Amino acid sequence: MTITxxxxxxxxxxxxxxxxxxxxxxxxxETREKVLSIxxxxxxxxxxxxxxxxxxxxxxxxILVKGVFNPFFSAIxxxxxxxxxxxxxxxxxxxxxxxxxxxxxxxFIKEKKLQGVIxxxxxxxxxxxxxxxxxxxxxxxxxVNLKTQKAWNSFSTIxxxxxxxAYEATRYLIENGHRNIAIMLGDxxxxxxxLIRYEGYKRAIEDNGIEIREDYIIYGEYEVTKAYEKAxxxxxxxxxxxxxFAISDMMAIGVAKAVVNLxxxxxxxxxxxxxxxxxxxxxxxxxxxTIKQPKDEMSKMSVDLLFELLNGETQHKHILLDIELVEGNxxxxxx
Amino acid sequence: MTITxxxxxxxxxxxxxxxxxxxxxxxxxETREKVLSIxxxxxxxxxxxxxxxxxxxxxxxxILVKGVFNPFFSAIxxxxxxxxxxxxxxxxxxxxxxxxxxxxxxxFIKEKKLQGVIxxxxxxxxxxxxxxxxxxxxxxxxxVNLKTQKAWNSFSTIxxxxxxxAYEATRYLIENGHRNIAIMLGDxxxxxxxLIRYEGYKRAIEDNGIEIREDYIIYGEYEVTKAYEKAxxxxxxxxxxxxxFAISDMMAIGVAKAVVNLxxxxxxxxxxxxxxxxxxxxxxxxxxxTIKQPKDEMSKMSVDLLFELLNGETQHKHILLDIELVEGNxxxxxx
DNA sequence: CTGAAAGCGCTTACAG
DNA sequence: CTGAAAGCGCTTACAG
Numbered sequence: 214m215t216i217t218x219x220x221x222x223x224x225x226x227x228x229x230x231x232x233x234x235x236x237x238x239x240x241x242x243e244t245r246e247k248v249l250s251i252x253x254x255x256x257x258x259x260x261x262x263x264x265x266x267x268x269x270x271x272x273x274x275x276i277l278v279k280g281v282f283n284p285f286f287s288a289i290x291x292x293x294x295x296x297x298x299x300x301x302x303x304x305x306x307x308x309x310x311x312x313x314x315x316x317x318x319x320x321f322i323k324e325k326k327l328q329g330v331i332x333x334x335x336x337x338x339x340x341x342x343x344x345x346x347x348x349x350x351x352x353x354x355x356x357v358n359l360k361t362q363k364a365w366n367s368f369s370t371i372x373x374x375x376x377x378x379a380y381e382a383t384r385y386l387i388e389n390g391h392r393n394i395a396i397m398l399g400d401x402x403x404x405x406x407x408l409i410r411y412e413g414y415k416r417a418i419e420d421n422g423i424e425i426r427e428d429y430i431i432y433g434e435y436e437v438t439k440a441y442e443k444a445x446x447x448x449x450x451x452x453x454x455x456x457x458f459a460i461s462d463m464m465a466i467g468v469a470k471a472v473v474n475l476x477x478x479x480x481x482x483x484x485x486x487x488x489x490x491x492x493x494x495x496x497x498x499x500x501x502x503t504i505k506q507p508k509d510e511m512s513k514m515s516v517d518l519l520f521e522l523l524n525g526e527t528q529h530k531h532i533l534l535d536i537e538l539v540e541g542n543x544x545x546x547x548x
Numbered sequence: 549m550t551i552t553x554x555x556x557x558x559x560x561x562x563x564x565x566x567x568x569x570x571x572x573x574x575x576x577x578e579t580r581e582k583v584l585s586i587x588x589x590x591x592x593x594x595x596x597x598x599x600x601x602x603x604x605x606x607x608x609x610x611i612l613v614k615g616v617f618n619p620f621f622s623a624i625x626x627x628x629x630x631x632x633x634x635x636x637x638x639x640x641x642x643x644x645x646x647x648x649x650x651x652x653x654x655x656f657i658k659e660k661k662l663q664g665v666i667x668x669x670x671x672x673x674x675x676x677x678x679x680x681x682x683x684x685x686x687x688x689x690x691x692v693n694l695k696t697q698k699a700w701n702s703f704s705t706i707x708x709x710x711x712x713x714a715y716e717a718t719r720y721l722i723e724n725g726h727r728n729i730a731i732m733l734g735d736x737x738x739x740x741x742x743l744i745r746y747e748g749y750k751r752a753i754e755d756n757g758i759e760i761r762e763d764y765i766i767y768g769e770y771e772v773t774k775a776y777e778k779a780x781x782x783x784x785x786x787x788x789x790x791x792x793f794a795i796s797d798m799m800a801i802g803v804a805k806a807v808v809n810l811x812x813x814x815x816x817x818x819x820x821x822x823x824x825x826x827x828x829x830x831x832x833x834x835x836x837x838t839i840k841q842p843k844d845e846m847s848k849m850s851v852d853l854l855f856e857l858l859n860g861e862t863q864h865k866h867i868l869l870d871i872e873l874v875e876g877n878x879x880x881x882x883x
Numbered sequence: 884c885t886g887a888a889a890g891c892g893c894t895t896a897c898a899g
Numbered sequence: 900c901t902g903a904a905a906g907c908g909c910t911t912a913c914a915g
Contacts, residue, residue: 263908282626291617323593598892
């Protein structure tokens with residue numbers, strides 16, 4: 214069934230059928246009825262590819278997810294997916310682990326002829342104003358590593374101040390009397406937000422006259438099981454450590470279990486701070502102190518902004534959202 | 549940049565460029581090199597729509613997710629997405645909450661011209677052998693409610709025996725001496741796997757001569773916060789209950805926190821069984837006893853099966869995977 | 884209000 | 900091993 218078949222069956226030209234399909238006003242209502250009934254009868258659905266080939270309008274929105282699909286990302290994904298579908302766009306999800314995030318993004322946009330794209334995670338420090346020249350696509354970067362804060366006008370960003378957030382978390386531990394503070398990062402070669410968080414941690418340590426120790430970095434791979442294993446061996450070796458700052462809540466849970474299974478007490482023996490503000494931190498026993506990211510706001514703003522950009526209703530924006538240190542019951546005050 | 553531009557720049561015909569792009573063997577290697585270098589230099593990416601228009605081959609794989617995007621689904625999604633992309637297919641993710649899952653599926657297939665689709669969750673009890681006639685698409689249903697077990701030959705299924713799993717969980721509680729056992733389901737109108745699990749629970753209760761009580765059903769909406777709230781009010785009202793079977797681990801965590809916050813002890817006062825076998829059950833303190841679904845196997849098999857179907861290497865299959873009751877430390881033995 | 888025709892960017896027999 | 904040409908199913912000026 215093609216538009217030509219429908220045209221013949223309806224006794225009209227293909228242009229008329231096309232007009233009917235696309236709700237053009239200038240079609241006699243009789244003709245429209247006739248065509249519509251044939252379409253209905255034969256269960257005709259226009260070929261999307263042919264359409265896209267003609268119009269530049271693909272109605273494709275891409276979501277490019279870097280690295281893990283952790284629960285934090287899933288929550289965002291769900292919100293985005295709901296809004297995208299409600300707008301009649303198609304959501305194409307791609308997950309990758311390529312080192313070059315920028316190339317991957319550009320390839321993704323071209324290949325799928327995306328009109329808009331949201332990047333979730335990744336490292337975009339090599340980004341340039343002209344990176345998206347001749348691409349004509351609305352881009353929103355979310356939770357990415359983007360060193361410089363220029364007033365980029367070829368893409369939008371929504372982020373939290375990852376360095377300041379990590380700084381706060383670390384300072385909070387120091388204020389509570391901790392000096393031997395380990396940090397649990399993701400991968401060893403993570404160049405995304407994890408890197409920025411590490412810098413915040415490092416600065417807080419240094420600002421307070423504490424010596425930076427490379428061996429206080431634990432690589433937890435953003436994953437609860439790995440976090441558990443790595444924390445277990447780390448804690449066995451480093452008895453003087455009194456606190457661990459994990460840059461994701463799932464890793465914080467792994468650390469917590471390691472503490473318990475080593476016969477230690479969370480809080481009394483080892484203080485723990487997480488990051489993300491997932492429900493699980495709040496519902497763990499004891500409640501884990503964490504840096505809460507406004508994930509609902511992040512996802513809502515990113516989609517809203519994307520559609521505003523698509524509709525030409527706004528210039529590119531660079532939004533910095535607030536984080537909040539949510540106190541749990543996982544930190545001991547040392548005198 | 550189109551194939552014509554590349555052809556001109558390379559000094560060859562478009563057919564040759566096309567052959568290079570599609571890895572046809574009969575191109576002189578010099579020519580191939582030349583074309584490839586031009587493609588690289590100009591960062592050319594073929595127009596997918598034009599390609600699809602010629603080949604009927606859309607290379608689109610749809611993933612239709614019903615209801616929540618819980619961590620269990622996310623884990624599966626990640627696996628699927630990785631395999632789909634590795635095969636050069638495009639993954640289109642759609643999330644819905646429509647009551648008619650079958651209609652939604654058929655619309656999705658037609659609109660996106662899908663060659664394959666995996667459904668994650670939903671209610672397909674109305675499915676018929678001829679539901680997918682003249683659709684020419686490979687369908688794999690995963691974690692869905694599909695009452696009858698005919699040897700359907702128009703789609704494949706991968707599932708666990710949700711009723712038996714729930715039966716086992718409930719029987720395990722009964723064997724440990726519990727009589728007043730509540731169950732926490734998802735939504736009130738969930739017609740997916742939750743319904744089957746309820747039936748397993750009900751049968752176990754009845755088989756052991758215990759009276760079924762409708763007021764022992766708690767609707768937790770598959771979500772930790774709701775689970776916490778609902779469990780809190782439920783436990784205040786029903787002091788005689790000694791065990792709660794939650795049909796997802798995230799809900800089990802919510803229940804656990806409710807128990808603690810009411811000043812009760814998990815296990816000694818209220819026993820808890822979860823469902824899914826998520827890491828979080830294992831790393832919670834105490835460890836939550838749960839029914840473990842083989843999620844890695846499920847996702848791997850579903851994609852493998854999908855591609856075998858697409859390549860015509862197999863007939864439709866109906867695979868039933870084993871579950872495992874993983875003992876934690878959340879169940880008290882009552883004499 | 885309607886139709887014939889060009890063209891979107893590819894792939895693929897076909898001929899050499 | 901290579902190229903010219905037809906055609907996939909649409910949309911959209913253009914002419915009437």
